Amino acid sequence: MTASQEKGATPQKKKDDKTKEEKINEIIAEGGTVVKMEVDYSSTCDEKLPQAESLAKAGKLNDALDMLMSLEKQCRTGADTHSNGRVLVLAVRLCAEAGEWNMLNEKIVELTKRRSQLKGAVTKMVQECATFLDKTPNKDALLKLIETLRTVTTGKIYVENERARLTHRLAMIKEKDGELKEAATIMQELAVETYGSMERKEKVELILEQMRLCLATQDYIRTQIISKKISTKFFEDGQNDDLQLKFYEYMIEFGLHEQNYLEICKNYRAVYDTKTVQEDTEKKMVAMKNVVLFVVLAKYDNEQSDLIHRVKAEKILQDLPKYKQVLDKFTTSELINQDAFCQQFEQELRDGVQGSAPTQVFSRNEAGDARWKDMLTRIVEHNIRIMAKYYTRITLTRMAELLALPESKAEDCLSEMVVSGAVSAKTDRLEGIIDFSQQDQDPLENLNVWSNNTNKLMDLVMKTTHLINKEEMVHKTLGAGSSHHD
Structure with a gap:
């Protein structure tokens, strides 16, 4: 066989391999x-x-x-x-x-x-x-x-896609008849994430239906479990914005029930970054307003602190001056006056003003009132953190005065923050004095430091011993050499 014939045979071989692969796929689709x-x-x-x-x-x-x-x-x-x-x-x-x-x-x-x-x-x-x-x-x-x-x-793998579609159709009929729980139970039978022959988009659509029905029946635990079956990487190509928005809508609803404000903020950030929302100015503004309010409502920790500073850097906030001012209040190392804050922001945040529609975060209902109360709690927590930064010792009376709270309430807020690790403080209740100075290290940390220092000391002793032995050996060798010479 010539070299040219050998070269010509290679593509034929590849074609045959491809045909085999197609045959294998057909065998799998037909049940093995x-x-x-x-x-x-x-x-x-x-x-x-x-x-x-x-x-x-x-x-x-x-x-x-x-x-x-x-x-x-x-x-x-x-x-x-x-x-x-x-x-x-x-x-x-x-x-x-x-x-x-x-x-x-x-x-x-x-x-x-x-x-x-x-x-x-x-x-x-x-x-x-x-x-x-x-x-x-x-x-x-x-x-x-x-x-x-x-x-x-x-139980037949080769018709699993058809069965999934039929089950979805049946669930929709049950839902239309008002049998929500039965519809949710029927949909939960499907484990579409295990279907190898189903397209990924259709899988996500059916999983989203499972989430929707679980939320409708207030089965929040199962909603969380099902939500983990969808990988957010699926939305990265930007081809499925409608499914992405639906997914984050359900996650926000779940977050509101759990009162996990930081996760809600992250979900609104993901909504804000979608192509569909970026092209619609009004939707973009609403998404950013929600991002701002929920990042402020989230409890302070390293992640929240990092996120609030990244949100503050968004250029769109120039068109939302009041919301930018709210962020400024919480990122500046100054005390926030509750009454002045309410007077300045409550009207726009809760009821809206001309040119700036309100969000549903602080709407005038039970849930909105509860979130507004949480906002005032975050102001108190912010003020206590600022005091811990500037004061080493302060009387409880003075702290309550600065917080505009009764002493008992101020002490309760401080205790909660100490327990959560947000601040470090000791209270002398007899004298009514709070000590914000740095407390002693944890006993385990002290033990680790002592152990480390001991190891360093032993290393130095070993090194010194080695050097002494070395010097002694050198002197013995030199001494023996000189006596032999004599």
Whole structure:
């Protein structure tokens, strides 16, 4: 063989490899087995299928089905998947066109239970039956057909996609009838994240439906579990903004129930960064307003502190002066006067002003009032942190005066912050003095420092011993050399 012939053979080999890969994918889609066709019944089907259709149109449906059942057995025993699929599809279509819905359900069960039934043919039949759902004469017929199809597809990997779509359809019907819990239970049966043949977008759509129904039934624990099945990397290509916005809408609803303000802020940040919101000025403004308010409402920690400074750097805040001022208040090392803060910001944040619509964060209802109360608590916590920064010791009376709170309330707030580790302080309740000076280190930390110092000391001792031994050896060697010389 020449070199040119060898080169020409390489692409052919690659083509053959690709064909094998395609065959493997087909085998997986068909449930892991492939049946070799023994007899080709294509010509027989071309002849008999039109005859069966003619019989059905003439009102002889049973005769047509008998002919098809006989032909189906031939195709099945001959392992002709394509022809068998054509026969099954025509059989169910004739039943549907004749309006024999009960007979259709019976034939579906009968055909799928036949011995050594070909998987590819069953898949085609189920897909054809799915098109009849909108043609059913009434709701009872629709529900029976869905239930029949769900029964025959149970546990069959090769029709898992069709089963998922049927289950979703059934859940929507139940929801429309007001049976929310039942609809949620039906949808939870699906483990679409394990379906290998389903497109990723369709998986996400079905998982979002599961989340929506769980939120509607106030099953927040299951909502959190299901939400982890969606990877946010799926949204990074910017092709599925509608699904991304829906996902974060559900996560925000879940966060509001859990009162996890920092997570809500992150979710609104993700909404703000989507292409759809960036192109709509009004939506962009609303998203940024929510980001600002929820980052301020979040409890102070390193992550919140970092996030609030990054939000403050956003250029869009130049168009939202009041919201920028709120951030300035919480990022400046100065005390915030509660009364002055309410007077300056409450009107715009809660009710809105001309040119700046309010958000739903502090709306005039029970939830809005609770969040406004949390905002005032954050002001108190901010003020205590500032005091800890500037004072080493302060009387409880003076601190309560600066916080504009009764002494008992001021002491409770300080105690909560000390317990959470936000500030370090000691209270002398007899003298009424609070000591903000740095407290002694934790005993474990002290022990670690002592151990480290001991190790350093022992290293120095070992090094010194080694050097002394070295010097002694050198002197002995020099002394022995000089005596020998003498």
